[in-house]
Amino acid sequence: MKDSAEVVIVGGGITGCALAYCLAKRGLDNVVLVERSFLGSGATGRGGAGIRQQYSTEANIKLAQGSVTIFERLAEELETDIEYRQGGYLILAESQEEVEQQKKGLQLQKKLGVESEFLSPKEAKEIVPMLNIEGILGATFCSKDGYVNPFRVVEGYSRKASELGVEINTFTEVIDIETKGKTISKVITDKGEIETNIVVNAAGAYSNEIASMVGVDLPLQPVRHEMLATEPIEHLFDPMVLSLNSGAWCRQTPDGEIIGGMGVPGEVPGYNLESSLRFLKLATKNLTKLLPGLSSLNIVRQWAGHYAVTPDSHSILGWTKGVEGFLQANGGSGHGFQIAPKIAELLAELIVDDKTSMSIERFKLERFKGEVEEERFVFG
């Protein structure tokens, strides 16, 4: 392992790997990435890997749009089949209040150029014929939304980053970060020490453990979200199907498995990754309500991951006041994966050019001292 680096990235999920690649592409030749387990072992590889542009705030929509543009060219750029499919996101509303919320979201999305539309229950059923539209008042749909295989994305980014000179250390845990005065000076891992003036905190749900090493407290909580996968079956539908009401969602993978999830109400924040029967009961009930045809389908496994939840469900991005050289790239709140490609580009600009081509002001850590607008479209 190198003993000094221009930048040390902590975390080998999509954010860390994409940033490593973007920095190397911009000419930095001494970047080191450190990951406690294997690449994609955290939320990156545990989530639904959906990619949408249907958000409720301008800041998230812009990051999402930028990321879709990148995802569309990513397979070619990384020379990796990332299994990107743009089958759309079909988001269902079951109350008038949800319809109003959707229409408000659509207005903003339209203004920013997202091709999302409002559909009647009948039109929704044309897209997903097995949909039960009883109780459905409407839906929003964006055909450019979709999903990828998260492991292929991480493999692609990390392989390209390595080829461009990034040193990637898996199964290497950060134990401490040292500062000289108020400037980052050293990262201490269980495999050795790395002198550096820049540390990127891309540790996902574990970001607070990293931040606390330099006395920074992030308003970020790990919250367990569970998922399930079924045996593969013939092709049933293209889009990601989501309920605004329950937060339940599912999609079909290219292999034919149905994967789905939903947040269990009352989940206590913490690092718990156990699978619960309560989740299976709730998820199967809510998913079969939407898609009764799933009823006799076999579930083969369930698992869990963590959302890194911030008070306003927006990421924490940018330099940290008070600790020179400490960059935040975390707090995805359940949608960090899908906006990571754009985040990585912007943070690479920030590190190399000291400015970004799109403002990330909205995402700075210091915002939590005032009033902030919350992201309303959070699922799972």
Place this chain on the structure above:
Amino acid sequence: MNKHSIICRCNDLTYEDIVSAIHEGYTTLEELKRHLRMGMGPCQGRTCLPLAAQILAKKTDRSLDRIELPTSRPPFEPTPFYLFSGGMDDER
């Protein structure tokens, strides 16, 4: 065992597939599972994981007890939605 021997029956993975993934640097069962989708089919690794563990041990020069098995995921046997959701769709 030859290079065409099937190791993972659910996902049609051969001995050669496993060995080349190990050479690419996937040297834990957790990584092999995610990279190849090995053990993620209906049998959830009952056949392939013990075989892959032996191949991995041999190729990376470790003893078998040094190879960690992936986390077992419930429900352990393929189980239909309706057993958890509380009814077949035609009963509602």
